Amino acid sequence: MSLYKRFETAFMPNYGVPPVALARGEGTRVWDVDGNEYLDFIGGIATSSLGHAHPALVEAVSKQVATIAHTSNLFLHEPEVLLAEKLLTLLNAPGKVFFANSGTEANEAAYKLAVKYGKREGRSYFVAAENGFHGRTIGALSLTGKPSIRDQFGPFPIDVRFVPYGDATALKEAVTGDCIAVFLEPTQGEAGVVPPPEGYFEAAREICDSTGALLVADEIQSAIGRTGHWFAHQADGVTPDILTLAKGLGGGLPIGACIGFGDAGKLFAKGDHGSTFGGNPVACAAALAVLDNVDLDHVRSASARLRSGLESIRHPLLKGVRGRGLWLATVLSEPRSAEVQSAAQSAGFLVNALQPDAVRIAPPLVVTAEEIDKFLATYPAILSEAAK
Missing domain, CATH: 3.40.640.10 (Type I PLP-dependent aspartate aminotransferase-like (Major domain))
Structure with missing residues (x-):
């Protein structure tokens, strides 16, 4: 029996069945039980401040x-x-x-x-x-x-x-x-x-x-x-x-x-x-x-990079960006946040369909410039997939 089915059998249905079963993490990366790797841009709902398995x-x-x-x-x-x-x-x-x-x-x-x-x-x-x-x-x-x-x-x-x-x-x-x-x-x-x-x-x-x-x-x-x-x-x-x-x-x-x-x-x-x-x-x-x-200077520079990069994306589905620091929402022109979350998962990123027209992006505070750039380079394709 799969882990998903075991979860459904054993737990009250208030969470439904989550779409990904995570097995381990390191820094901003996590791996599911099937070995698939993701960049974690939700951070346990803005909780994993230092990412996963931080040595300290x-x-x-x-x-x-x-x-x-x-x-x-x-x-x-x-x-x-x-x-x-x-x-x-x-x-x-x-x-x-x-x-x-x-x-x-x-x-x-x-x-x-x-x-x-x-x-x-x-x-x-x-x-x-x-x-x-x-x-x-x-x-x-x-x-x-x-x-x-x-x-x-x-x-x-x-x-x-x-x-x-x-x-x-x-x-x-x-x-x-x-x-x-x-x-x-x-x-x-x-x-x-x-x-x-x-x-x-x-x-x-x-x-x-x-x-x-x-x-x-x-x-x-x-x-x-x-x-x-x-x-x-x-x-x-x-x-x-x-x-x-x-x-x-x-x-x-x-x-x-x-x-x-x-x-x-x-x-x-x-x-x-x-x-x-x-x-x-x-x-x-x-x-x-x-x-x-926690390094506040790093948070500020990383958040500026993430926000400016998101704001520079021109896509029919992306209406705008709001929030503060490394705690943002991409606001959609249509109620397709669930589709964005699913497309991001398929592309190797974890984000959160927070509202029908808003996707929460809250990576660990240790996220690197390279990881931000990788996400920004992929997000237009994620939006296009979600818009289909």
Whole structure:
């Protein structure tokens, strides 16, 4: 029985059956179970920051798992302290850290922090963006503005008012003195890698400051150098009250983080929240290796090369390019992203059909100029194949 059939037999059908079964990886290259080689231009959904089998990541994880792999939250260990300190140094702001295992768990922690703030201050509702994505657990899903994945699991435990992303006027009208918090992505990921208009996050900060609402920045996809900055909000000169991280932080190992700045970092009391596996020594060791090996200068030069190359392609199916850093979407003139993904796979590249008219391109942050050029040289033929 093939691996695909075994997967279909053993697993719940929420993923369908993925089209490629990967066996191993090295750098930006991966091989499937049949020996076919691909250049990975999706990076585990912007997660494999250092690519595959990076020596520093392998060494850090191997050393840590051979030392102590798990402690639970009943005991502390040095890697978690080192990682929290490192993150706060990169953020250059006083804060407090909570480690979880995933993005949705990081957002659940942010949601609980906000709920506690709302109860203390007598506030009653949240504001989030249409088409925003914050996770699939009930709290995070409550804040997710995608009806296709949200509506069937309601009603939800909190009042959330959704506004168009990037519309500062609509945001100002929605946020009053009764608003607990505003949840926003600096760039909307699952909506199609959609950046906001210039000045939008500065306006959100001003609106929250004037009303006393918390500003929560969901940087599950955008952080850890993905946009050419350690954290995307730094490019806007804005510090949120709460920041959530995951994906690229662990370089492929499961870790999430919720960071509260100022008073928001002190809202939880002992026993208010926890995680058995969150901040385990192995995941923290991996994250430290990632932070020590991400080269922002390389990310910036690689992203400029990738973007300019994509923007120079003239093809009837390619409408435009959007995004930040090594986190882009090619926008199509027709809803053929699934066909582009399939054609790319046949040509030896892995990309992601994110929306019917948008293809996500998010290679590991170590992608080379030569690999980018190979992708750019092949992409017009991929588009032509998809257009047939």
